[in-house]
Amino acid sequence: MTLGAHLRELRNRIVIAAVTLLVAAVPGWILYEPLIVALSAPMKNRGAELNFANLTDPFVVQLQVSLFVALIISSPVWLWQVWAFIVPGLRKNEKRVAVLFITCSVPLFLAGCWLAYLTLDQAVNVLLAFTPSVGDNIIDASFYLKFVMRFILAFGFAFLLPIVQVALNLVGVLSARAMLKGWRWAVLTVFIFAALMTPTPDPYTMLGLALPMCGLYFAACGVSWILDRIRAKRRPEWAEVADDQASAL
Numbered sequence: 001m002t003l004g005a006h007l008r009e010l011r012n013r014i015v016i017a018a019v020t021l022l023v024a025a026v027p028g029w030i031l032y033e034p035l036i037v038a039l040s041a042p043m044k045n046r047g048a049e050l051n052f053a054n055l056t057d058p059f060v061v062q063l064q065v066s067l068f069v070a071l072i073i074s075s076p077v078w079l080w081q082v083w084a085f086i087v088p089g090l091r092k093n094e095k096r097v098a099v100l101f102i103t104c105s106v107p108l109f110l111a112g113c114w115l116a117y118l119t120l121d122q123a124v125n126v127l128l129a130f131t132p133s134v135g136d137n138i139i140d141a142s143f144y145l146k147f148v149m150r151f152i153l154a155f156g157f158a159f160l161l162p163i164v165q166v167a168l169n170l171v172g173v174l175s176a177r178a179m180l181k182g183w184r185w186a187v188l189t190v191f192i193f194a195a196l197m198t199p200t201p202d203p204y205t206m207l208g209l210a211l212p213m214c215g216l217y218f219a220a221c222g223v224s225w226i227l228d229r230i231r232a233k234r235r236p237e238w239a240e241v242a243d244d245q246a247s248a249l
Helices: 003-030 032-044 057-073 075-089 092-128 141-158 161-170 176-181 183-197 203-234 237-248
Strands: 049-051 138-140
Touching: 003 032, 003 057, 003 075, 032 049, 032 057, 032 092, 032 141, 049 141, 057 075, 057 141, 075 092, 092 141, 092 161, 092 203, 138 141, 141 183, 141 203, 161 176, 161 203, 176 183, 176 203, 183 203
Parallel strands: 049 138
Antiparallel strands: none
């Protein structure tokens, strides 16, 4: 495909994802009341209150919640659009593996979001514990919702790490040997990422994100190792000899 054709395809896939996002926002708009109650429950359980300071805040917060729910509901579509844009560059046998992994990416993303929701109560509890006895927690609703959405989506996207690893392996950028060789740096990066994405000083919330990510990293290494073995068996002997000679030089 030419560069123009690739850009047109990218435009079409962005349009499909955007339209799906808008359609998926309708249930979020309709179910706004129970959703805002569920998302603000960790805060209200500790005596804090949401504050709608401006006249437009109730509308803005409802729109935020609707789009947040839409992003989660429409995840199968926009994740598929991302993969479908990459798939044409793969071989026929690699496309089958790509289809298999897109079916794994949606459950992983949703599992990350669900884990974040379960961890949210502890995160809010730790942060509100710093409030002095002479103070009250009256929190801006828009600010609180942004915090919750970033927290949950960070977990969701973090759980897509193995999908990115396998994708890089499929296109020949990253081998399983290279992943395992750099596992120490990978684990360190995962813990730094978890510390940045979980804005609480306690180690439990960070470990709740970092440990599953490390497990998923090594799981992706195992899958990539299997794919490397399959490709090695199909590779002609003369190519291996050439590689050995190149390595010797």
